Amino acid sequence: MSTQQKNIVIIDDENDILQMLEKYLSRDGGYRITTYSNPVNAISSLPKDTDLILLDIMMPQMNGLDALPKLLEKNPKTKVLMMTAYSTLDKVLNAHRYGATDYIMKPFSSLDALGKKIKEVLKK
Template identity: 75%
Template sequence: MSKKESSIVIIDDENDILSMLEKYLTREGGYKVRTFNNPVTAISSISKDTDLVLLDIMMPQMNGLDVLPKLLEKNPDVKVLMMTAYSTLDKVLNAHRKGATNYVMKPFSSLNELGNKIEDMLKD
């Protein structure tokens, strides 16, 4: 991963995931990263300068599929990478219909693979 000026927001109810991804993306990618364990707070913090959101689907406060259209309403150009440990074809299709750019399973097979996927998404 090369240094970027891209701004990434991570929304996940698991603090361990938030911490791990923030450290990796900041250190290895040079990205500006903000994390939120509450999707409601995250929605109000999304701005036009947010380039990418990593969004967990299953969260207790609000389902990621319900968060997605609210994020896109605030920033229609933001790319969204959905994350979940509970994948079904229906969820994948629903996420794409609602505007998700890509999808990844948790636990991550490799942080480097995830980093490459993020870098590719930010090139487009």
């Protein structure tokens, strides 16, 4: 990891997930974290210098697949790691088609596995 902090935005309607991920990713100081529980709010105020978005697919206000192109329109170089507990091949293919860099299943096998996946995506 370089000495420059990476800016990560987490968008998930579950506050427990937001808090857990923010706490885990903030612990080493390598990431600056912004969280949103509503993708509509994230779209309207996405920081311009966002390096990575962790985006849940299933949310009540707007699903992640609908939010994805709108988020990338604001910052096309941002990497997006989709998160889902309900993966189907169709959702995975659509996520890649709409610009997602990768995806990970929830619940996470471990936070360290998630951390490793985040580092892989940031290198792409």
